[in-house]
Amino acid sequence: MVERNVIEIFAFPPSPRAFKTLVVANHLELDFTLETLDPRKGDFQKPEYAALNPNMRMPTLKHGEYVLWESNAIQQYLALQKPENGLLPKDDLARLDVIRWQFWDLAHWDPATGGYTFERVAKPLVLGLEPDPAALARGEELFHRSARVLDAHLRGKEYVTGKTLTVADFALGAGLMHAEAANIPVGQYGEISRWLASLKALPAWKKTLALAAA
Template structure:
């Protein structure tokens, strides 16, 4: 299997799951600043021109959440369980993340990190203010859910945890007020004990153009 990635937000969760499972993947780094995700050859694999993409023989899979589930399925792991009830719960949190928490975190990641890294531009205060209001609302929902739980779904780690928490390692750079959400803080701290969460990307000989 080949996993095409770059060291930005969405591929981080797929790479973290691959590392956590010690999946037999060959990592292929794409330099976004050089437009390597927009080349004709790559667009044949992923017509969206996005990362990550998983290529397994004749099969090509894009979208990080689907890739996480496939890696877990291939490994026979419980991150994407066989139990249909847990699957539905995981899908609920993946959907919620796409529409709410992850969407808002993505806006703040773009303003504080992507713009600086790729355009040397400052964040837009009005966009940060709007996104931060949404962050407080969505983080409150997450904090309440996690107040008496170890992980998002049941008492076992799942792909939902990798997905929903993907921006939290950048909390300081994104100026996220995690102190206001103690259950989210505790959950994030548990994830930080995982080596794959701390170091999701494979080592590369090249030095990235910037650090996010």
């Protein structure tokens, strides 16, 4: 029986959308429980889960009676648990910049990186299907278009919105959690590679990757 004040995160840890939320919870060292869902067992469609998230997708957060879905919104909720950490800046314009990049993630980066991950990781390793070359070609075009934007933006910046690590870094970095396995051509982009290396060095990144591999 989970205590009322413990945050529950319902997620399939190998997914980048799950990773986005779990890495923030780990970085903030929040007290949370991971409720693992497995798509191979039909967990997303189970009535008790569909009652929490009518999309029947993950992740979902539950904190007492409060329920929230959409990974980037969950990141913000987690950041608000420890506002002093600065993952979601208090200053309005600084916060809007973080939110801008979270929106850009959903509109452009997540589909661009997600195409590779779905075709080269989820299909062969989770669903037992062959990658579709046409989908990979479409994904490649999307990826380079967005990667050029992110790479140029990162020039002269430590993190996506400047000198400070925010939820935007975790939102965008999560799309590259399977970069090697999915053969995402990150190496062509020096600034993205440098920024990604700094995220991978974080203890929370390593801890969350281990959850994904478990």
